[in-house]
Amino acid sequence: MTDALLEAGTVGIAYETVEDEAGRLPLLAPMSEIAGRMSPHAAATHLERPHGGSGILLGGVSGVRPARVVVIGAGMAGINAAWIAQGMEAEIVLLDKNVERLRYVDHIHKGRILTLASAGLTIEEQLLQADVAIGAVLVAGARAPKLVSEEVVARMKAGSVIVDISIDQGGCFATSRVTTHTNPTYVTHGVVHYCVGNMPGAVPHTSTYALTNATLPYALAVARKGLGGALGDDPALAKGVNVYEQNVTNAAVAEAHGLPFTPLEHLIPSGA
Numbered sequence: 001m002t003d004a005l006l007e008a009g010t011v012g013i014a015y016e017t018v019e020d021e022a023g024r025l026p027l028l029a030p031m032s033e034i035a036g037r038m039s040p041h042a043a044a045t046h047l048e049r050p051h052g053g054s055g056i057l058l059g060g061v062s063g064v065r066p067a068r069v070v071v072i073g074a075g076m077a078g079i080n081a082a083w084i085a086q087g088m089e090a091e092i093v094l095l096d097k098n099v100e101r102l103r104y105v106d107h108i109h110k111g112r113i114l115t116l117a118s119a120g121l122t123i124e125e126q127l128l129q130a131d132v133a134i135g136a137v138l139v140a141g142a143r144a145p146k147l148v149s150e151e152v153v154a155r156m157k158a159g160s161v162i163v164d165i166s167i168d169q170g171g172c173f174a175t176s177r178v179t180t181h182t183n184p185t186y187v188t189h190g191v192v193h194y195c196v197g198n199m200p201g202a203v204p205h206t207s208t209y210a211l212t213n214a215t216l217p218y219a220l221a222v223a224r225k226g227l228g229g230a231l232g233d234d235p236a237l238a239k240g241v242n243v244y245e246q247n248v249t250n251a252a253v254a255e256a257h258g259l260p261f262t263p264l265e266h267l268i269p270s271g272a
């Protein structure tokens, strides 16, 4: 595909490398928001006995305890997962190694979501008590760290459910492998694994509007200012340019294909 883009002299902007000054990925955020919000639905369905789960109702009922949901990663996907699971009245534990993220959740949810600093032993302790484990970690530009070993998965409760949202980056559970909406789950060590690589694809109506809301301002800027003007005015958009005419302008793409790398600023004078 890279060869074809270069040969055609295309200017190619990749959604996943548009990055703002705070390191956020504005064109990926809506998909993480959707996958995060979908994950308690997937967990609730697969906790049901006919779907292989332990037969616990996610939110419980009066006098009967709800499911305990452990979410690893308090970024866009993880916070939304915890938010919706809390709305469904589950018991929630949210872990992240970034305490600032946890502080934000504490302020908003006022103690209704238990926040814990993420460390190997804490994750293990929490997962052994969990009915649902949701993996939502991201290390930018890298594969997801494997935070949960097969040995820990094997000791989780029978019929508990793992939803590994991070699966599109390799997954954060050692036992995760990518699945599709047609066949979303498999069981390993008695634990139901839901590891769909493109969760938002199941809700295309919402996903398309959410994505278009994020992309349209960039498209309008290009239409109004011309490509050079839009790229010169917006460093976030400029970071998205992977190929520019016959040049590879993204260092990682150049390295992956053994092609020469040309910084975009060598091709477009700043402020052009």
Ligand SMILES: NC(=O)c1ccc[n+]([C@@H]2O[C@H](COP(=O)([O-])OP(=O)(O)OC[C@H]3O[C@@H](n4cnc5c(N)ncnc54)[C@H](O)[C@@H]3O)[C@@H](O)[C@H]2O)c1
Pocket: 028, 029, 031, 032, 033, 035, 072, 073, 074, 075, 076, 077, 078, 095, 096, 097, 098, 101, 118, 136, 137, 138, 139, 144, 145, 147, 164, 165, 166, 167, 168, 169, 196, 197, 198, 199, 200
């Ligand atoms: N399966 C799908 O359909 C789908 C859809 C959208 C996004 N995703 C994936 O979901 C994942 C999360 O995306 P996001 O946008 O929420 O990312 P994000 O950057 O907003 O959040 C990731 C969080 O992980 C935390 N983290 C990193 N290492 C950690 C560790 N060792 N322990 C605990 N926390 C750790 C970070 O501090 C951060 O808060 C990504 O892998 C993304 O590709 C999957």
